[in-house]
Amino acid sequence: MSDAEAHEFQFGSAERQHEAAISGMWLFLATEALFFGPIFLSWIYARHADPSAFDAGSRHTALMIGLTNTGLLLASSFTYSVGLACIAFGSRRGMVIWLAIAWALGAAFIGLKFGVEWRMDLKEGLFPGPNFAIHGPARSGAQLFFAFYFFGTALHGLHLVVGLGLVAWIIFQAERFTAERHSPVRVVGLYWTFIDIIWLVLFPLIYLIGRAS
Amino acid sequence: MNPSAAPASYLDDGHTLRSWLFTTDHKRIAILYIGAITFFFFVGGFAAFLIRYNLLSPKGLIGSAETYNRLFSMHGILMVWFFLVPAVPVTLGNFLAPLMLGARDLAFPRLNLLSWYLFMVAGVVALYAVVGGGVDTGWTFYTPLTSFYSKGHVIAAVVAIFIAGFSSIATGLNFIVTIHKLRAPGMTWYRMPVFLWSLYATSVILVLATPVLAMTLLLLAFERIFGIGVFDPKIGGDPLLFQHLFWFYSHPAVYVMILPGFGVISEIIPAFSRKELFGYKFVVWASIAIAVIGFLVWGHHMFVAGTSLFSALVFSLLSYMVAVPSAIKVFNWIGTMHKGYIHFDAPMLYAIGFIGLFTTGGLTGLFLAALAADVHLTQTYFVVAHFHYVMVGGMVSAYFAGIHFWWPKMTGRLYPEMWGRAGAIIIFVGFNLTFFPQFLLGYLGMPRRYFAYPQHFEALNLLSSAGALTLAVGYILPLGYLTWSLFYGERASANPWGATGLEWTTPSPPPTENFAVTPIVTEEPYQYRQAETVNHE
Numbered sequence: 001m002s003d004a005e006a007h008e009f010q011f012g013s014a015e016r017q018h019e020a021a022i023s024g025m026w027l028f029l030a031t032e033a034l035f036f037g038p039i040f041l042s043w044i045y046a047r048h049a050d051p052s053a054f055d056a057g058s059r060h061t062a063l064m065i066g067l068t069n070t071g072l073l074l075a076s077s078f079t080y081s082v083g084l085a086c087i088a089f090g091s092r093r094g095m096v097i098w099l100a101i102a103w104a105l106g107a108a109f110i111g112l113k114f115g116v117e118w119r120m121d122l123k124e125g126l127f128p129g130p131n132f133a134i135h136g137p138a139r140s141g142a143q144l145f146f147a148f149y150f151f152g153t154a155l156h157g158l159h160l161v162v163g164l165g166l167v168a169w170i171i172f173q174a175e176r177f178t179a180e181r182h183s184p185v186r187v188v189g190l191y192w193t194f195i196d197i198i199w200l201v202l203f204p205l206i207y208l209i210g211r212a213s
Numbered sequence: 214m215n216p217s218a219a220p221a222s223y224l225d226d227g228h229t230l231r232s233w234l235f236t237t238d239h240k241r242i243a244i245l246y247i248g249a250i251t252f253f254f255f256v257g258g259f260a261a262f263l264i265r266y267n268l269l270s271p272k273g274l275i276g277s278a279e280t281y282n283r284l285f286s287m288h289g290i291l292m293v294w295f296f297l298v299p300a301v302p303v304t305l306g307n308f309l310a311p312l313m314l315g316a317r318d319l320a321f322p323r324l325n326l327l328s329w330y331l332f333m334v335a336g337v338v339a340l341y342a343v344v345g346g347g348v349d350t351g352w353t354f355y356t357p358l359t360s361f362y363s364k365g366h367v368i369a370a371v372v373a374i375f376i377a378g379f380s381s382i383a384t385g386l387n388f389i390v391t392i393h394k395l396r397a398p399g400m401t402w403y404r405m406p407v408f409l410w411s412l413y414a415t416s417v418i419l420v421l422a423t424p425v426l427a428m429t430l431l432l433l434a435f436e437r438i439f440g441i442g443v444f445d446p447k448i449g450g451d452p453l454l455f456q457h458l459f460w461f462y463s464h465p466a467v468y469v470m471i472l473p474g475f476g477v478i479s480e481i482i483p484a485f486s487r488k489e490l491f492g493y494k495f496v497v498w499a500s501i502a503i504a505v506i507g508f509l510v511w512g513h514h515m516f517v518a519g520t521s522l523f524s525a526l527v528f529s530l531l532s533y534m535v536a537v538p539s540a541i542k543v544f545n546w547i548g549t550m551h552k553g554y555i556h557f558d559a560p561m562l563y564a565i566g567f568i569g570l571f572t573t574g575g576l577t578g579l580f581l582a583a584l585a586a587d588v589h590l591t592q593t594y595f596v597v598a599h600f601h602y603v604m605v606g607g608m609v610s611a612y613f614a615g616i617h618f619w620w621p622k623m624t625g626r627l628y629p630e631m632w633g634r635a636g637a638i639i640i641f642v643g644f645n646l647t648f649f650p651q652f653l654l655g656y657l658g659m660p661r662r663y664f665a666y667p668q669h670f671e672a673l674n675l676l677s678s679a680g681a682l683t684l685a686v687g688y689i690l691p692l693g694y695l696t697w698s699l700f701y702g703e704r705a706s707a708n709p710w711g712a713t714g715l716e717w718t719t720p721s722p723p724p725t726e727n728f729a730v731t732p733i734v735t736e737e738p739y740q741y742r743q744a745e746t747v748n749h750e
Contacts, residue, residue, distance in 0.1 A: 009726070010311075010318035010395065020320045020394045027386050027420060035424035038432065038458050042443045050449045128441040128448075140448035147441050151432070 018183045025187045029194045032159075036198055039155070043148045043205055046141075053141020056134060058210020060126055060142075061149070065117045066207040069109050070199065076105035077193045080167070084189050090179035096171055102192070103167045106160055113157060121146075145210075152202055156195070163192050220724035222625065237322035238725055243308035244623070245329050247616075250296050250304065251692070253336060256343075257291035258688060260284050265647075265681035268674045271666050278664040282349040283365065285662060289352030290370060291343075294377045295336055297604055298466060301473035302419075303328070303384055305615045306412050308623055310388060312716035312723060313406050315397025315732040320390040328383035335377035342369035351662065353463070356444040356455040360436040367437055371430045378423045378430075381469075385419030388412050397715070399734035403497075406714055406738050407490065410497045411476025414504035418465045418472075422508070426462035429455065456518055460511035468507040470604055471571070472500055474611030475542055478564050481618050482546050483739045484712040485561035486553025490739045492545045499538035499545075506535050516587050525584055532582035539575050543568060558710075559633030563614030566641040570606025574599055577652065595655025598648045606644050613640070613691065620695065621709045625722040626702030632694040640687035646680025713739055 011017040047054040080102040086094030125133035127150065128143035166188045170177075177185055223240045226232070233241060263284050267275045275281060307325065311318050319325050342348055348365035350358055359367050392413050396405070433455065436442025444455045475496075483490045490496060512520060512528030546568055555561070577599040580586045590596065613636075620628050650673040655661075659670050666674065708717040715732055716723075 008322075010316060010320065010322065012731075016394055020390050023393060024321060024386060024390045027389060031382050031386070031420050031424045034421055035428050038425055038428040042432070042454055042458075045451070045454065046443060046449060049451070053449065128439070143441060144443065144448045144450060147435070147439075147443065151435055155431075 014181070021183045021187050022190075025190045029190060032194060032198075036155075036201075039148065039152050040201055040205070043152070046144055046148070047205075047209070050141035050144070053138040054145045055210040056138035057142035057145030057149070058207065060121075060124065060134065061207050061210075062117050062120060063207050063211070065112055066203060069112055069117075070203050072105045072109045072112070073196045073199050076102040076109070077196045079105065080189050080192050084182075084185055087177050087182045087185055088179060092174055092177065095177070095185065096174050099167055099171050103164060103171070106164050106167070106192075110157060110160060110164070113153060118150075118153075121149075149206055153206075156198055156202060159195050159198065163188075163195050167192060220726065220729060222720065222722040223725045224625070224722050226725045235326075237318070237326050239307050239311050239319050239322065239325060240623070240723065240725075242325050242329055243304050243306075246299065246303040246307060246332070249329070249333060249336060250299055253291050253295035255688075255692075256340075257288050257296060258685070260288035260291070262681060262685060264288060265678040267664065268666070269678050271668050271671050271674075273665045279349065280347075281664040282351075282662070283343075283347030286348045286351050286365070287343050290339065290348065290374070292604075293352055293466075293470075294374050295332075295339060297470040297608055298377075298381060298419075299332065299384070300470075300608065300612050301477060301615060302388070302412060302415055302469075303332070305408075305477065305612075305619060306388065306415075306473060307384075309619065309716055310391060310409060310412060311395065312622075312719065312727055313409055313714060314392065314395055315400055315715045315728065315734065316391065316395035317726050317728070317731075319387045320394055321387050324383050324387055328380040328387070331376055331380035331383065335373045335375075335380060338369055338376065339373035342366040342373060345369065353459060354430070354433060354455075355459075356433065356436070356452045357446070360433055360442060360444055361440075368434055371434050375427050375430050378427045381419045381423050385416035385423075388416040389420065392416075397732050397734055401734075403494065404734055404737055406476075407479035407493070407496050407500070408473075408476035411472045411479070411500050414500040415469050415472045417504050418469050418507065422462045422465040422469075425458060426466075429458040429462070453515070453518060453520070456515050457511070460514045461508075464511040464514065465504075465507045467600075467603070468503055470608050472503060474567065474571075474608045475500060477611045477615035477618070478546060478567050479542075480712075480714070481560045481564045481614055482549050483741055484618070484710055485556045485558060485564070486550045487556075487741050488549055488553040488739075489741055490545070491548035491551075492541075493737070493739070495541050496545050499541045502538040503535060506531065506538070510535060513582055513587075516584060517591055529582055529584050533579065536575065536579055536582075543572055543575075557634070558617075558630060559628075559637050560614045560618035562634055562637035562641075563610050563617065566637065566644075567607055567610040567614065570602050570610060570641075570644065574602025574604075574607055577602065590655060592660055593655035594651040594659050594661055597661050598651035598655060601648045601651070606648070610640070610644075613637070616691075616695075618710070619716075620698070621705030622716060622721045622723070624699055624702070625705050626698045627705050627709060628698040628702060629694050632690065636687055636690040636694070639683060639690065643680050643683030643685075643687045647677050647684055648680070650674070650677045650680070713741060 007014040007017040011020065079098045083095045083098030083102060086098060121127070125131050126146050128147050132139065132143050134142040170185055170188050223238055226238070233245065236242065263275065264281070267273050267281055273281065345366050348363070348367060348370045350363050350365060350367060354367070354371070392409060432443055436444055441448065443450045444452050446452060479490060479496055510528060510532045512524055513532045516525050577595070581590055581596060581599060617628060617633055620626070654670055654673050657670070659666055705721040707720050709721070715734070718732060719728055
């Protein structure tokens, strides 16, 4: 099977297969950008229509958790990149260690976000509906803000969970990869860092813009 | 295996159900898709037939406006997402793209199979929505009807379309990467058949527009489930936002439903005119231009929805601009036929029908792009007739043209030519009889989606329903003789039409690996004059 491992039958060379995998993932990320696009667009549009209510909603979010989570995700992208550099230099062991750290940082984000922050939000009654905790003129607009908040973070979280699965898959398959042949590590890395970029848009929308005014 | 024997055809490479359901061969997946979309075509067509049955009488014959709403919604949803959008790309595209490129398969064969399974799951969920009570919102799912008031199975329908969307994305992504990375040696971009360029333009739209629909439908489902959301004006949301996002997908999707048809027609017209395609580069870049401009015209669906006059003017102007590349194509096809040696075989009859019907559909689209005319014509049967001329007269004709043209390649059998021609003519006549009266009805002011209508519209509605019956005959006919040909048709040679293109250089049906030796391309496509000279020597 060594020939089949070299490249799949439809490609003329392993090089071609690598290029196809990388460009396929970039294209997929383009679809992901457009997938999240409508949330960001609607969010900014709705905020523009009722800024004070969105500010009121935003002030009920947990800035410190958001900030910590941003740090965790950025660090996990960094550690993933280090892992990628390790395998490019032929260190499989280094790759496994750094990817495991990246995985743990991502998992910590999930734990903080949904185990701690969401629980606090729900306890405070911030889920939109009849029992919504914010009263006064900002009530309806703040509900809209929290509709975006729960929807957006849930979807981002789901993508992150998929990412955790992929990183774990790379770790378990580590012996397949060498300095010359590690396209899957690079492909998963593209996805993993892309999730951060989504978060880097969500973070200011949730925590920062409303506090600035 | 004896190396001197001809390699087994892809159809003989395993006869078990398993060898089909777990195949990653692009040709077999194309056949799986043909089965699936044929099924949905006839289910959606049956709904259309009941619609025309109901409209035989001014009071409506099926007795319930609720049922009628569900019928046209089901017709729209099934036909758009389960027939028109996938029709040519997943069947002819899947089968032909690697063959035309000189490749052995698509770049991601397993993703290709996954896309078929996603499509089937989506189809089952859609059928559940239909059987479980139906959807009464129309295929456009406008809020707040869908998010709060509709009593239909909106969630199931939305889930079905969401999943089908990912099937589309997978297909589009696969084609783009394949066309970039798997062209045979010498197959430069300008040596590619126009069909591949059309497929490329289509894939760009699928990949960039479908995710927007997916998210919009998720937001809609969220709103319906939790009773709170971004399209709800009660809390500061905006129902118009839904229309913007929906049409940002659905207008480009209209070009997904026609661009592959352009590709098919651009292959057939040179082959049956024995002439090089006129203005190859213009045809190619017209496809790309349509894909790009198609993203900028969605607002013309909302002229009367309360958008500003300024935005309406801009969208109107941009909509006119799409007509330019479309017209370029029509002129180029006619230029190709000019002084050609035309053969009126069934694919060519469909193709000629396509040119007339598509042009009618396109020109009436300009009426609707004009602000003043649109105010009168929008929400009438004029719109229904317009888009059926493009979608059915155009795309379905192109699909049938392509199926007939490549049938010998796909099955290794020839279809009975006289039956093929009869089918093409019946479909053309039936189609015009069905939809031309609807232009008149719309112009006279009959609104679309109504279950009953005033007495004085009866004659035109009768004509339209009679046309629908003719059209039904025309559609069932190929189902019969094509199936017959699978068993009793004459064996096809590698190139029964004497056409150019790499797909005709390999046996019919092709072997699993497509080409025994990877072909090397040394010339431009559509070199028919040379082929003709050779034949006469």
